[in-house]
Amino acid sequence: MSPAALDARLHAGFPARPVPWISPVLYGVVVVAGAFAGVTGLGDTRYVPFVTGLTLLMALDVAERRRYPAMTPTVPAITLLVARLVLFVAVAAADGSGLSRVLFLLLPFTAYFAFGWKVSIALGLVSLGLLVIGFELTVPQWYGEVEQVSDLLMFVVGLALTIAMASVAVEEQRGRARLEQSHAQLRTYASRVSELSAAAERSRVSRDIHDGLGHHLTAITLLLEKATTFLDLDRAAARQALDDASRSARRALEDVRHSVRTLRASTEPFHLSAALNDLVREADGGELSVSLDFSGDESRCDPAALITLYRAAQEGITNARRHAHASHVWVTASCDDENAHLVVADDGCGFPPEREGYGLLGMRERAQLVGGSVEVVSGPDAGTQVIVTIPHKVAV
Structure with a gap:
């Protein structure tokens, strides 16, 4: 049976296999009872058909499990059920103890696993009918005999218990199958979460590199170019540019160390106002004038939101210097x-909305991660305004 068909039958309520030890136990009990009846003279056991029939029954069980280890297909299941019925009749006819009638309980028991409860009950009624027919043929007026009536009642009780036991076994196997499917789904989900976490971490690291280290490297490059330009014209300006480049390099190193501390779950607090002051002081001077206006109580904000605003300010200043060729940047927090x-507003050349680069994309991603939003207002020769808004997350 194909995996798809097996899965369909499992979802339809059919488990894979009956309880494996039931049949061998019953066969063993019947062998002992039939042999005891024949030896003691309590019954007329015909050993050749009796033993042959039980041997064939055990051989059928072994062959079925080897041929269909997962689940027996419908047509072979019906064929095997009919073959067992024939062998049960043969064994019961050759058994002098009469205990072989218990083998007929295996019909509804096996059918429950292969075809469901309706077929199981139907075969149980068929087995009961065969027992009544056997009494009619072998024991005249059996319904007046206590022994036969007692045997019939015991068979009915055994039939009810057999079907109930099959039902319990079915639910147990069905629950186990659902549990295995749930475990497989959980493993799949865990793998997917791990992949998404790794992707999110890569995105975060790439944003940190772009917004932090990229900002400082841009500043260092421009300052070194300025130093080269003024080297022969104005040594004081060249020296100042080199000093600023050195300061930017130290800031870049501090950013890298801060990122490493963050990865190691550092508990050092982040102060937005101080970080923005350092950023503006570093960026201000030369061809670009940068000013800061900070107001309000930042202690009510989540640190992740504050870092997001700081990275947005870095990106805004870097864009104003690198792309907008602005002369002034106003940072308001x-x-x-x-x-x-x-x-972050500048008086630069501006740009059309379709030309947003990776930096602004990273800024939007950062803001979304903390529930915020980014609005960019710009146009040719109209300057640029980057507006970041993040709801409060009060640290508890």
Whole structure:
């Protein structure tokens, strides 16, 4: 049976196999009872058909399990059920003890696993009918005999218990199958979460590199170019540019160390106002003038939101210097009762919306991760405004 068909039968309520030890136990009990009846003279056991029939029954069980280790297909299951019925009749006819009638309980038991409860009950009624027919043929007026009536009642009780036991076994196997499927799904989900976590971490690291280290490297490059330009014209300006480049390099190193500490779950607090002051002081001077206006209480904000605003300010200043060729940048940060805000505005050349680069994309991703938003207002020769808004997350 194909995996798809097996899965379909499992979902339809059919488990893979009956309980494997039931049949051998019954065969063993019948062998002992039939042999005892024949030896003691309590019954007339015909050993050749009796032993042959039981041997064939055990051989059928072994062959079925070897041929269909997972589940027996419908047609072979029906064929095997009919073959067992014939062998049960033969063994019962050759058994002098009469205990072989218990083998007929295996019909509804096996059918429950292969075809469901309706077929199981139907075969149980068929087995009961065969027992009544056997009494009619062998014991005249059997219904007046206590022994036969007692045997019939015991068979009915055994039939009910057999079907109930099959039902319990079915539910147990079905539950086990559902549990295995759940485990497989959990493993799949865990693998997917691991992949998504790794992807998110790669994105975070790439944003840190772009927004932090990229900002400083841009500043260092421009300052070194300035130093080269003024080397022969204005040594004081060249020296100042080199000093600024050195300071930017130290800031870049500090950013790298900060990122490493963050990866190691550092508990050092982050202060947005101080970080913005350092950023503006470093960026201000030369061809670019940068000013800062900070207001409000940043202690009510989540540290991740504050770092997001800081990275947005870095990106805004870097873009103003590298792309907008601005002469002035205004950084405004505030924390009101509901949100934290950051506005980075410049007087540069601006750009059309379709030309947003990776830096602004990373800025939007950062803001979304902390529930915020980014708005960019720009146009040719109209300057640029980057507006970041993040709701408060009060640290508990």
